[in-house]
Amino acid sequence: MTSLYPFTFKPQPKPRIWGGNKLRMLFNKPFPETEKIGESWEVSAVQRNLSVVTNGFLKGNTIEELIEVYLGELVGDRIYERYGVELPILVKLIDAAETLSVQVHPDDATALERHNAYGKTEMWYVLQADRGAGLYVGFNRNLSPTELYERVQQSTLIDALNFVAVQPGDMFFIAPGTIHAIGQGIVLAEIQQTSDITYRVYDWGREHNPATARDMHLDLAIDVIDYTQKTTAKTLYERQPNTPVSLVRSPYFTTSLLEVDRPLARNLADNDSFVIYVCLDGCATIRYPSGDEMLPKGQTLLVPAAIADITIIPQPAARLLETSL
Secondary structure, eight states, X not given: OXXXXXXXXXXEEEEEEEXXXXXXXXXXXXXXXXXXXXXXXXXXXXXXXXOBBOSSTTTTOBHHHHHHHHHHHHHOHHHHHHHXXXXXXXXXXXXXXXXXXXXXXXXXXXXXXXXXXXOOOEEEEEEEEOTTOEEEEEESSOOOHHHHHHHHHHTOGGGGEXXXXXXXXXXXXXXXXXXXXXXXXXXXXXXEESOOOOEEXXXXXXXXXXXXXXXXXXXXXXXXXXXXXXXXOBOOOOOOTTSOEEEEEOSXXXXXXXXXXXXXXXXXXXXXXXXXXXXXXXXXXXXXXXXXXXXETTOEEEEOTTOOEEEEEEEEEEEEEEEEO
């Protein structure tokens, strides 16, 4: 069997009523200029949205087909034992030309009971933000389900939401049950559990316009939401060049930030996990024992668990997210 190698995948454009054209402009995505693309699904094991390999001798295969053949060599033995052929992480780039709906995601237990699916824990890393742009994360004071319901009906929910102004480099961890919305004028990278379950609570009036109305899920969301005040939402970290900086350590994924201006060796042998790299800025070569793979800005690369050592070679500098399980 030919040795495994790092995989690149075809980005999947997702038209959204709130989307724009920055993913094409900032990251050279081959998306139509005429469509409002809100999301680029970079690595996905969501059914009917399976990522397809674009490089090497396995080009044209889906991520599920790879796991069916290579099992733990690809994802790691412990991960294969738990998740089978489903890659448990979904990676997206998001362009919010308009504010997204106010929404919430269920945890694993609720998602399993209601949808036979995983819950949705996610993180955001802000890549670009217009002046004054921000995120809504949690409430600015304790709320009750009754008040939430009334505020949704009266279109005054925004008055109870916790607004956080953002700038590039800000990072947020969004636990299930946290009410949230990405504000207008923000581009970010999102890493999450493999789940496409969203409960929309409020859609800024778009839900009342037949041209923009989407399904709303207040009845499902009401007993999922954490109603306690959220005074802090942003995850603080200290930037360190040429050193992995931990951003998230959770049961669902571990993510670090790498800002490199010289070659950086990474030993991945102890992970027993695939590793996903997202190039946020600059360009890098990922050198592995049998070759090299280029990783330009806006591209994502999956390194199989069977590859124990790589070297990240910036050209001349690069900023990456490194994610494993």
